[in-house]
Amino acid sequence: MIISLVVQAAQMVLVIALAPLLTGLVRKVKARLMRRQGPSVIQPYRDLLRLVHKDAVVAANASWLFRVAPYLVFSITWVAAALVPTFASGLIFSWSADLIVIVALLGSARFLLALAGLDVGTSFGGIGSSREVMIASLAEPAMLLIVFTLALLAGSTQLSSIVEFMLTSAVGVRVSLGLALVALIMVGIAENARIPIDNPATHLELTMVHEAMVLEYSGRHLAMIEAAASLKLLLYVSLIACVFAPWGTAPATAGAASYLVGMLAYAVKLAVGGALLAVFETVVAKMRVFRVPQFLGAALMLGLLGALLLFVSRSL
Amino acid sequence: MSVEISLACVAVLLGTAVFGGAAPRHPATRFCVYASCFGVAVVMLVAAARELVAGAAVPSSMTLPLGLPWMGAHFRIDRLSAFFLVVVNLGAGLASLYGLGYGRHEHAPGRVLPFFPAFLAGMNMVVLADDAFSFLLSWEFMSLGSWALVMAHHREPENSRAAYIYLLMASFGTLALLLGFGLLAGPDGAYGFAEIRAAHPSARVAGLVLALALLGAGSKAGLVPLHVWLPLAHPAAPSHVSALMSGIMTKVAVYGFVRIVFDLLGPPAPWWSMVVLALAGITAVLGVLYALMEHDLKRLLAYHTVENIGIIFIGLGLALAFQANDLAAPAALALTAALLHVFNHSLFKSLLFFGSGAVLVATGERDMEHLGGLIHRMPVTAFTFLIGSAAISALPPLNGFASEWLTFQAILLSPQLPQWGLKFLVPAVGGMLALSAALAAACFVKAFGMSFLGRARRPAAAAAQEVDRWSLAAMLVLSLLCVLVGIFPGLAIDALAPAIRDLAHGARMPVQSVDPWFTVIPVTASRSSYNGLLVLAFIILSASLTAFTVHRLASRAIRRSAPWDCGYPDSNPITQYTAGSFAQPIRRVFGTLAFAARERVDMPLPGELRPARLAVQLRDLVWDGVYRPIAVGVGFGADQLNHLQFLTIRRYLSLVFVALVFLLTVLALWQ
Numbered sequence: 001m002i003i004s005l006v007v008q009a010a011q012m013v014l015v016i017a018l019a020p021l022l023t024g025l026v027r028k029v030k031a032r033l034m035r036r037q038g039p040s041v042i043q044p045y046r047d048l049l050r051l052v053h054k055d056a057v058v059a060a061n062a063s064w065l066f067r068v069a070p071y072l073v074f075s076i077t078w079v080a081a082a083l084v085p086t087f088a089s090g091l092i093f094s095w096s097a098d099l100i101v102i103v104a105l106l107g108s109a110r111f112l113l114a115l116a117g118l119d120v121g122t123s124f125g126g127i128g129s130s131r132e133v134m135i136a137s138l139a140e141p142a143m144l145l146i147v148f149t150l151a152l153l154a155g156s157t158q159l160s161s162i163v164e165f166m167l168t169s170a171v172g173v174r175v176s177l178g179l180a181l182v183a184l185i186m187v188g189i190a191e192n193a194r195i196p197i198d199n200p201a202t203h204l205e206l207t208m209v210h211e212a213m214v215l216e217y218s219g220r221h222l223a224m225i226e227a228a229a230s231l232k233l234l235l236y237v238s239l240i241a242c243v244f245a246p247w248g249t250a251p252a253t254a255g256a257a258s259y260l261v262g263m264l265a266y267a268v269k270l271a272v273g274g275a276l277l278a279v280f281e282t283v284v285a286k287m288r289v290f291r292v293p294q295f296l297g298a299a300l301m302l303g304l305l306g307a308l309l310l311f312v313s314r315s316l
Numbered sequence: 317m318s319v320e321i322s323l324a325c326v327a328v329l330l331g332t333a334v335f336g337g338a339a340p341r342h343p344a345t346r347f348c349v350y351a352s353c354f355g356v357a358v359v360m361l362v363a364a365a366r367e368l369v370a371g372a373a374v375p376s377s378m379t380l381p382l383g384l385p386w387m388g389a390h391f392r393i394d395r396l397s398a399f400f401l402v403v404v405n406l407g408a409g410l411a412s413l414y415g416l417g418y419g420r421h422e423h424a425p426g427r428v429l430p431f432f433p434a435f436l437a438g439m440n441m442v443v444l445a446d447d448a449f450s451f452l453l454s455w456e457f458m459s460l461g462s463w464a465l466v467m468a469h470h471r472e473p474e475n476s477r478a479a480y481i482y483l484l485m486a487s488f489g490t491l492a493l494l495l496g497f498g499l500l501a502g503p504d505g506a507y508g509f510a511e512i513r514a515a516h517p518s519a520r521v522a523g524l525v526l527a528l529a530l531l532g533a534g535s536k537a538g539l540v541p542l543h544v545w546l547p548l549a550h551p552a553a554p555s556h557v558s559a560l561m562s563g564i565m566t567k568v569a570v571y572g573f574v575r576i577v578f579d580l581l582g583p584p585a586p587w588w589s590m591v592v593l594a595l596a597g598i599t600a601v602l603g604v605l606y607a608l609m610e611h612d613l614k615r616l617l618a619y620h621t622v623e624n625i626g627i628i629f630i631g632l633g634l635a636l637a638f639q640a641n642d643l644a645a646p647a648a649l650a651l652t653a654a655l656l657h658v659f660n661h662s663l664f665k666s667l668l669f670f671g672s673g674a675v676l677v678a679t680g681e682r683d684m685e686h687l688g689g690l691i692h693r694m695p696v697t698a699f700t701f702l703i704g705s706a707a708i709s710a711l712p713p714l715n716g717f718a719s720e721w722l723t724f725q726a727i728l729l730s731p732q733l734p735q736w737g738l739k740f741l742v743p744a745v746g747g748m749l750a751l752s753a754a755l756a757a758a759c760f761v762k763a764f765g766m767s768f769l770g771r772a773r774r775p776a777a778a779a780a781q782e783v784d785r786w787s788l789a790a791m792l793v794l795s796l797l798c799v800l801v802g803i804f805p806g807l808a809i810d811a812l813a814p815a816i817r818d819l820a821h822g823a824r825m826p827v828q829s830v831d832p833w834f835t836v837i838p839v840t841a842s843r844s845s846y847n848g849l850l851v852l853a854f855i856i857l858s859a860s861l862t863a864f865t866v867h868r869l870a871s872r873a874i875r876r877s878a879p880w881d882c883g884y885p886d887s888n889p890i891t892q893y894t895a896g897s898f899a900q901p902i903r904r905v906f907g908t909l910a911f912a913a914r915e916r917v918d919m920p921l922p923g924e925l926r927p928a929r930l931a932v933q934l935r936d937l938v939w940d941g942v943y944r945p946i947a948v949g950v951g952f953g954a955d956q957l958n959h960l961q962f963l964t965i966r967r968y969l970s971l972v973f974v975a976l977v978f979l980l981t982v983l984a985l986w987q
Binding site: 043059071072075078082096100120124125131136137140145148153156158187215220283299 | 348364515682689691694702706709710711712717721722725727728730731739740742743746747751754755757758760761762764765766768770804815833835843845846850855856858859861863866870873874875876877878880881882885886890891892895897898899900901902904905
């Protein structure tokens, strides 16, 4: 009991400690690919530290929602990220939320952030919120259809059970899994506001979505939102890793050795995932905002196709 | 015992209606009417809840010497009616509480006070009725009561049109139910529900009855394409009545459907569920798309009722599919999901309509494009409306999520179904459910953001004041219930179990209250589980921990300044995003398909001084495709028949003779 609580706590600390590092790694690899030196991989930690120590400048007509939202967004994303298996599956609180709940929790965080974007009543906040909910209204159903595909295969929506199923030899190579993987990557890119959907490094550009929504934030509030964005990226990389590359993940009742192996494997997976994302972001161009529905519509159809194939035959 | 109490309560409500009609102008009358409705609702709520949780094995029933002379009027409370009595009277009690304050602003109380208790009595009688005759009579009574309330502000031209369309649709629905019950009763006229239940109709008759029940109950509930009256009529009534019509009366319609299809009709055929699921999926998505295009706060909420009815019918359709294949446990899960969503929707829809009523009282506006910034001036209303918005958007850890999560779990059990049609339909319906949930969240970001956040767009919104204590109390109770059901859904599921067991032939979901920490486990723990309480506790803990750490160790200073807006802040509130501009991206994605949406930019020529204009044209394809042709056809037919008015007496007599010969010929051929 104590040990499992410690492992769960370690997971919570681990995700929050590693999230800025992953963001820094992606930035570094991108910079190197563009033949730039780039900031150090620990730059996001410095940014966050600097931001929390600054005064928060809040618009005069901002309501309590504006000030509460960053903390809630951060904590909801944190709880969601802590429920995805990273180095070990079957953590003690994993039964309190299945994959559908995790997706919906991210929806709650986005709901609050979109409202906060409208709170001050500026045109940039409005454009950001409006486009964010448009993207989410397609990405969320696509994600749920991916969840359906995984759940139909594993016979469970519980992430720990899915990971255990993926580790067995019964899985094999399946068409539906391939479709789900492609769709999940597309959804992950859209949800994390990465290129080609949105550019996390841009300001003052009419195509920006997420950055426009949080434009009014500063100081510790902005730090919370940046940390939440890093956590969300970590969550998606962990999710893809734990479902499609579950090797090394420690089972529910394991010793210290397998936890150590799990940690190492997880670090490798994160590094590979981050590097792949950086490569992908470097080779594609940002698309117009009204091309996004086609991109996400494709993800939705892939998810639906994956689920349909499993309804037709369990072996596909 | 409880049926006697309930009928006595209905009698008190009818007495209150007469009293309300006697001296409507007197302020004490208003207080007495709403207080009496509140008291009656509380008594019935307690009686019904006791019947549901700890009712006797044999349902209490009673026959009154009213109605058809050879039969009398039968009334009965089984677990299903007890559950719906809980829904009806919880909503009715809180609407009465809200009415205590809201009714003060009513300028024509004589058009509300007599009909409000009568409407409540009608809804209760529908649920209590145990024969077709009393059921239909109560159903019509309920329809007419609510119609009178829709007509309360009849001088506004929109309202009388809404009431006219409502009346037409209500009569059409009742006609369908009348025919359905006629088929069920058979040639011997066995109208009692007990006799109908014992007789099993042939497959063809049963299918016909299902179609008629879908038309009759579906038109009252708001299934697409029978939903057209709902967004017109619900907002036209005073707000506490809108809450009752949208939150409660649609649930009485769901009760009618469940009673006929699950209880009276006998074992279902697999194709029934396909029809129900397809209609339900389309209803859920179209309802929320209509809502997104809508800028009138109350009408937006009414369209969301259409969406949620779709979600409820998805659960019912799944239950039919499972029952047709003798999968009792999954059927119980799907039914639980549907009935839990019935309860949840009655909570948050009433809450949201109360909130919109409060906004209407405070600003005189229903159009979101004229509101803004109300969170500063109406903090309690804004907070409760936020809870309601999050609940209806199916966000954890609130109650709307719990029931939609159960529906998803039921969908995931459906690969067991052998029919190919269902194998293709169910994943598509699952996708539609997910799409409608995501779009609902977008829509409520718009509704809450435009009304309560930002800056006031009109002076009326800038001068708004918080509403009275009665209204606030009703809204606070409802938002508390939304949170409680969200974090303890297991208790609600267990309370529902007796009603489910009657419908699902003895099957029920596993007992939830034995699970540790109020976890919900629909099938087995390794398959899926959800714990709203722990999720909420984790969120609150980590949020307060973070806020505490940051405030303590880093900075807690706040500087207020003008908005940043990338250096171009504009003090004119017109430069804010409006509801129309907020929905524009979604309109571009879905609008061309669902509404044949067109945008036309009117650019002035160089040198012209008039402003450029953007006009958006949306077409209601259901109205244009289904109702307009019918209306044109009826008009054409009436014109043709008009000639009959000006015939000579000879021709009339010959017409009568021809008709007689025709009927006799038909009779002779029939025999």
